[in-house]
Amino acid sequence: MRLVLFGPPGAGKGTQAKRLEEAYDLVQLSTGDMLRTEVASGSALGIKVKDIMEAGKLVPDALIVDMISGRIDEAEARAGFSLDGFPRTIPQALSLDAILDGKGLKLNRVIELRVDDEAMVERITGRFSCASCGDNYHEKFHPTTVAGICDACGGARFDRRADDTAETVRARLKAYHDQTAPLISYFEKKGIMMSIDGMADIDDVTRQIREALD
Numbered sequence: 001m002r003l004v005l006f007g008p009p010g011a012g013k014g015t016q017a018k019r020l021e022e023a024y025d026l027v028q029l030s031t032g033d034m035l036r037t038e039v040a041s042g043s044a045l046g047i048k049v050k051d052i053m054e055a056g057k058l059v060p061d062a063l064i065v066d067m068i069s070g071r072i073d074e075a076e077a078r079a080g081f082s083l084d085g086f087p088r089t090i091p092q093a094l095s096l097d098a099i100l101d102g103k104g105l106k107l108n109r110v111i112e113l114r115v116d117d118e119a120m121v122e123r124i125t126g127r128f129s130c131a132s133c134g135d136n137y138h139e140k141f142h143p144t145t146v147a148g149i150c151d152a153c154g155g156a157r158f159d160r161r162a163d164d165t166a167e168t169v170r171a172r173l174k175a176y177h178d179q180t181a182p183l184i185s186y187f188e189k190k191g192i193m194m195s196i197d198g199m200a201d202i203d204d205v206t207r208q209i210r211e212a213l214d
Contacts, residue, residue, distance in 0.1 A: 007113035113198030
């Protein structure tokens with residue numbers, strides 16, 4: 001099975017992709033994770049895209065397309081994959097079609113997570129993670145049990161993504177609406193588009209997605 005999880009920043013695509021990975025043996029291909037790994041490594045690519053990501057802008061298509069094509073060719077992706085963060089524009093969707101056609105593959109389903117913009121700003125700006133073990137938290141929705149102490153490992157240092165500011169999140173949401181929303185009609189015409197209420201409880205969102213896939 002090959003699918004795309006589609007929605008604005010903070011919609012829960014990463015969380016749902018991990019659940020689908022376990023349920024359907026799908027590899028999660030997250031462009032955001034790939035790029036953040038490059039930034040953290042200090043590679044030439046990471047240095048190049050760091051400023052772009054922190055400004056909430058989109059990374060050039062050619063760079064993303066090359067990364068995705070390479071990951072699809074890896075052995076772990078042969079049984080199936082879910083794309084998170086790609087495609088974001090019509091040109092990227094056309095590039096994805098070309099990539100898959102060239103490999104004799106096709107998309108089975110595109111899942112859109114519908115969410116409220118202001119709720120996304122609150123959800124994203126309040127999140128943080130343990131610097132030691134990576135456990136994820138949120139100031140309002142999932143704080144640590146003891147203030148300043150990680151529930152999982154007892155660590156006292158926490159990280160926040162540099163681009164998780166209200167200004168940057170709104171810039172990313174605007175980019176989503178301006179450039180990515182037109183993909184809805186593109187995939188609807190292909191007959192593989194399904195919209196899900198992304199504001200529902202996490203387990204309910206998972207249930208809706210599994211019903212759409214099954």
